[in-house]
Amino acid sequence: MPPPAGTGAGSASITGPLDIDPRTLERWRAETPGVRQRVHLNNAGAGLMPDPVVAAITGHLEREAQIGGYESAEEAAAEVGHAYEAVAALLGTQARNVALVENATVGFAQALSAFDLRPGDEIVTSRNDYISNQLAYLSLARRVGAVIRRADDLPEGGVDPDSVRELLRSPRARLLAITWVPTNSGLIQPVEALGGLAEEAGVPYLVDACQAAGQLPIDVARLRCDFLSATARKFLRGPRGIGFLYVSERALARGDFPLHLDMRGGQWLAPDSFALAPDARRFENWEFAYALVLGLGAAARYAAGVGIDIAGARARALAARLRTALTGLPGVRVLDHGRELAAIVTAEVAGWPAPQLVAALRARGINTSAAARDTAVIDMDAKRAATALRLSPSYYNTAAEVDAAVDALRSISG
Numbered sequence: 001m002p003p004p005a006g007t008g009a010g011s012a013s014i015t016g017p018l019d020i021d022p023r024t025l026e027r028w029r030a031e032t033p034g035v036r037q038r039v040h041l042n043n044a045g046a047g048l049m050p051d052p053v054v055a056a057i058t059g060h061l062e063r064e065a066q067i068g069g070y071e072s073a074e075e076a077a078a079e080v081g082h083a084y085e086a087v088a089a090l091l092g093t094q095a096r097n098v099a100l101v102e103n104a105t106v107g108f109a110q111a112l113s114a115f116d117l118r119p120g121d122e123i124v125t126s127r128n129d130y131i132s133n134q135l136a137y138l139s140l141a142r143r144v145g146a147v148i149r150r151a152d153d154l155p156e157g158g159v160d161p162d163s164v165r166e167l168l169r170s171p172r173a174r175l176l177a178i179t180w181v182p183t184n185s186g187l188i189q190p191v192e193a194l195g196g197l198a199e200e201a202g203v204p205y206l207v208d209a210c211q212a213a214g215q216l217p218i219d220v221a222r223l224r225c226d227f228l229s230a231t232a233r234k235f236l237r238g239p240r241g242i243g244f245l246y247v248s249e250r251a252l253a254r255g256d257f258p259l260h261l262d263m264r265g266g267q268w269l270a271p272d273s274f275a276l277a278p279d280a281r282r283f284e285n286w287e288f289a290y291a292l293v294l295g296l297g298a299a300a301r302y303a304a305g306v307g308i309d310i311a312g313a314r315a316r317a318l319a320a321r322l323r324t325a326l327t328g329l330p331g332v333r334v335l336d337h338g339r340e341l342a343a344i345v346t347a348e349v350a351g352w353p354a355p356q357l358v359a360a361l362r363a364r365g366i367n368t369s370a371a372a373r374d375t376a377v378i379d380m381d382a383k384r385a386a387t388a389l390r391l392s393p394s395y396y397n398t399a400a401e402v403d404a405a406v407d408a409l410r411s412i413s414g
């Protein structure tokens with residue numbers, strides 16, 4: 001059984017977000033059935049869904065079984081519209097700028113495919129971009145001769161904006177693509193400042209906000225991005241199997257559309273001509289898991305109810321507490337570098353491959369995850385780490401749960 005909510009040892013060093021009204025914390029936890037089963041510190045994998053999200057999904061699945069998949073989607077049309085609005089509100093945009101997609105990677109790939117890169121065209125990115133994004137850049141390099149330009153990091157970690165500025169000066173720079181919060185390093189990249197640089201250089205800007213959604217307030221106008229991709233399932237606490245893509249007015253007006261256009265995104269007018277959907281729908285595929293669409297809508301509304309500022313500040317405070325405690329454990333090396341750190345804590349424990357630690361912690365009811373070198377070869381090699389244990393608290397976690405994970409690690413690693 002997980003320990004009860006509480007402040008535990010060492011809480012005096014971190015004030016503010018951890019000192020939340022206990023009734024609020026109790027309500028969040030009462031609405032999260034998973035906390036009665038596990039200490040869930042794998043929110044960067046998938047957050048625990050709260051009751052309203054589960055109800056939205058299961059309610060729709062039941063209607064599909066009762067009256068049919070297409071018929072229940074028609075019946076739920078208004079609710080589907082509300083889901084777009086809820087996601088738009090989360091991003092500071094309008095429903096017409098939101099495309100719903102199967103996952104964050106699909107959203108990112110749809111956006112990337114809108115750029116007709118030619119041999120020698122440059123993608124400017126970071127050393128910490130997400131593995132699947134790096135693979136997509138490498139694939140474009142191999143298939144079309146695109147050139148990947150990775151900006152330098154600052155000595156303290158995180159991308160160096162001066163290096164990005166320099167790379168964007170190239171006349172061949174066609175795209176700036178940045179992962180806001182990398183999956184494996186607890187880092188927060190300065191995406192707002194980079195948006196200013198991209199705009200100055202006149203280079204389109206694509207942001208991967210997969211680990212940011214639900215953890216950091218997102219305002220696409222401040223980011224000045226052309227596209228932003230994310231998922232429902234992580235800090236936003238929505239279901240698996242659905243994500244979204246923000247498509248700016250600038251991108252729509254340019255006529256951007258994905259390489260593999262689907263019947264949702266285009267209208268076939270004559271044997272050899274088509275028209276694009278006027279809005280972000282042009283980046284969608286026709287077939288949807290409508291239950292998940294409604295679950296995403298419920299998750300976005302739930303997150304707005306909690307407040308992304310509150311959720312993020314508390315999650316990051318819990319992560320800071322974890323980092324401090326882990327730093328004090330013998331044989332443990334905390335791997336997070338950067339000026340600003342997220343609610344993702346990564347560490348290496350001497351003599352323990354991370355997957356073994358994950359299994360040992362799971363046996364004690366504590367959920368964490370492991371990152372292998374090949375999920376982030378540049379970062380992991382720079383840190384000389386073969387694997388990393390990843391702990392990622394959410395606002396509904398307690399300080400006592402975080403302390404329990406540290407205690408368990410202390411006793412496992414001896």
Ligand SMILES: Cc1ncc(COP(=O)(O)O)c(C=O)c1O
Nearest residue numbers: 103104105130182183210211231
């Ligand atoms: C930073 C980042 N970007 C993208 C993704 C991919 O998300 P999805 O699995 O929804 O495609 C992940 C998943 O962990 C991630 O951490």
